Amino acid sequence: MKPGYVENKVAVQKRLRRIEGQVRGLQRMVEEDRYCINVLELISAATKALQSVALELLDEHLAHCVADAVQAGGTDAKKKLNEASAAIARLVRS
Numbered sequence: 001m002k003p004g005y006v007e008n009k010v011a012v013q014k015r016l017r018r019i020e021g022q023v024r025g026l027q028r029m030v031e032e033d034r035y036c037i038n039v040l041e042l043i044s045a046a047t048k049a050l051q052s053v054a055l056e057l058l059d060e061h062l063a064h065c066v067a068d069a070v071q072a073g074g075t076d077a078k079k080k081l082n083e084a085s086a087a088i089a090r091l092v093r094s
Contacts, residue, residue: 004064005057015053022046054091058084 005012023046029039062084069080 004060004062008056008060012053012056015049019046019049019053022049051091051094058087058091061087 022042026039026042026046029042066080066084069077
C-alpha cells in the first residue's frame with residue numbers, strides 16, 4: 001500500500017526543505033547571537049509550517065489509508081482508525 005500523500009509527494013518534500021532551511025536559519029541566528037524575539041518568531045513560523053504539513057499528511061491518511069481500510073473492513077480498519085486517533089491526539093498535544 002502506498003502512502004496517501006504519494007500524489008503530493010513533491011510538494012510535501014518542497015515544503016519540508018523550506019522548513020529545513022528555516023531550522024538552519026535558526027541555528028545561524030543562535031550562532032550569531034541574534035535578538036531573542038527574532039529567534040522566537042522564526043521558531044513560531046517553523047512550528048506552524050510543520051503543523052501545516054502534519055495536518056495535510058493526516059488529511060491524506062484519512063482520505064486514503066483509513067478510508068480504504070474501513071471500506072475493506074476487518075481488523076485492519078480498526079487498527080487504522082486507532083492509529084489515526086492516536087496521531088490526532090499527538091498533534092493536539094503538541
